[in-house]
Amino acid sequence: MDKEQLSYIEESGIIFEQMGMTRMAGRIFGFLAVSDKSEASFDEIRQALDASKGSISGTTKQLINAGLVQPVSLPGDRKTYYRLNKVAVGQLLRARIQLFNIFADLLSKGRELKKSEDDVSEWLKEVSAFYTWLGGEINAVIEKWENVKDDIM
Amino acid sequence: MDKEQLSYIEESGIIFEQMGMTRMAGRIFGFLAVSDKSEASFDEIRQALDASKGSISGTTKQLINAGLVQPVSLPGDRKTYYRLNKVAVGQLLRARIQLFNIFADLLSKGRELKKSEDDVSEWLKEVSAFYTWLGGEINAVIEKWENVKDDIM
DNA sequence: CATTTAGTTCAATTTTTATTGAACTAAATG
DNA sequence: CATTTAGTTCAATAAAAATTGAACTAAATG
Incomplete structure (x- = not known):
């Protein structure tokens, strides 16, 4: 994450707030949008955004519920990964x-x-x-x- | 304002909140929508909604700014009246x-x-x-x- | 079956936003 | 020109929402 990307993530937070979601939802969306890897684990997100587990847990659910994020699981890996949902x-x-x-x-x-x-x-x-x-x-x-x-x- | 109308006004408040405006904006909109007279004065609104002058003042401005409400003035009457803006x-x-x-x-x-x-x-x-x-x-x-x-x- | 890991839950706290209320301005009236 | 009326402004307060963090559950691993 370079400087521009981090500031993009914050901008995304503001815009999501305007759209009636939480700032954190916008941050996670923004992170998944610009991130190099198209999938990120719970803890990668938490670290990148320097937020609490509770916040990430609640907000990923919000985004999944809104259909914007998709949880992905891999065999032999107990983590859940999150990616933008390429919904039509x-x-x-x-x-x-x-x-x-x-x-x-x-x-x-x-x-x-x-x-x-x-x-x-x-x-x-x-x-x-x-x-x-x-x-x-x-x-x-x-x-x-x-x-x-x-x-x- | 009968009971149903008052509860409509509250419902309008909730929906405006969902749309990113304030609850009070929704109440004023709702009031102007169901009110018998299509125009209402500042103080009629204030009394009907049992709110402070400051709140009515700020929120009518919000609504006028959003293009949803129109201020109307009449000759020989120093009050301003407010009505829904019949925008296209x-x-x-x-x-x-x-x-x-x-x-x-x-x-x-x-x-x-x-x-x-x-x-x-x-x-x-x-x-x-x-x-x-x-x-x-x-x-x-x-x-x-x-x-x-x-x-x- | 004890331990680690991944994530959840929720009460406490922080932060943000809405609302009040009192002091004010500006215009109209007597 | 003093007074009333209509509305504004903004600091203080109340209310609502987001976020944290610590205790918890559930599943996987050794």
Whole structure:
């Protein structure tokens, strides 16, 4: 880990915090991203990030749960290794979009609870419908990506 | 405000917290969503939510800054009123998508900092390219919505 | 079966973030 | 121009979240 990589790891921590995860989750993600070896053991991570076992244990679970990290075990080795989960872009996006649907439901419920209809009702209705529609539209977007990505990358 | 509306306001607080804003921001949003009058004064909000002036002041600013709330002033009335900003769905979405681009940049930078290329590099490259592409694709998605929304709603 | 290793759990602590409340500013009113 | 009203600011406090660390479990090794 050189200086730039260490500062990258911290930056990743900040961004993950902005995305609603913990700073430590971002650090582990960042470490696994830039690390030379694509797999790292529990203790390699702990040492690289100078954190406690409890913190690494809890946070790797968080990341595994979020689908971003994959635990790997090898025969004849009692350690567990951790690596970035090379999940398909579609799956990643769908997970993120979930919050949109929660927001859509919130708006729609708000509209129902209003005592009278007004221009706010109309707006709640459209935004809610939009985000709900968007959830279904994602498949088409991902399909389009699959078709164009070879030209772009 | 009946019981259901008050519990809706709290629910909105929780969801806004999940979306990275404060609980109070969600409460104010929720209040403005279900309130009978589509505009509310500073003190009406403060009383309805039983919060301090400081908190209302800071949080209304947060919401105005995020583009979700609009301050309204009336001639001959020194109060400011607050209402949900009926911003277009596209604008709302674009604001949310910004985090995707930040994430894309993080991945791309991570790839650059790696000492060697491996399968993680490949993944970082694709995911980053995808989120970057997605940012540009949004306009097409919004345009499609404008065309289909009358059939759906 | 005693020992080492890998990781978990959770109460205590630290750190961060949200909220209050009191003193303040600025504008309007009498 | 003194007073009221509307809202702001910010230091102090409260509340919530992250992190530690020590005691623990479970599995593998000798």
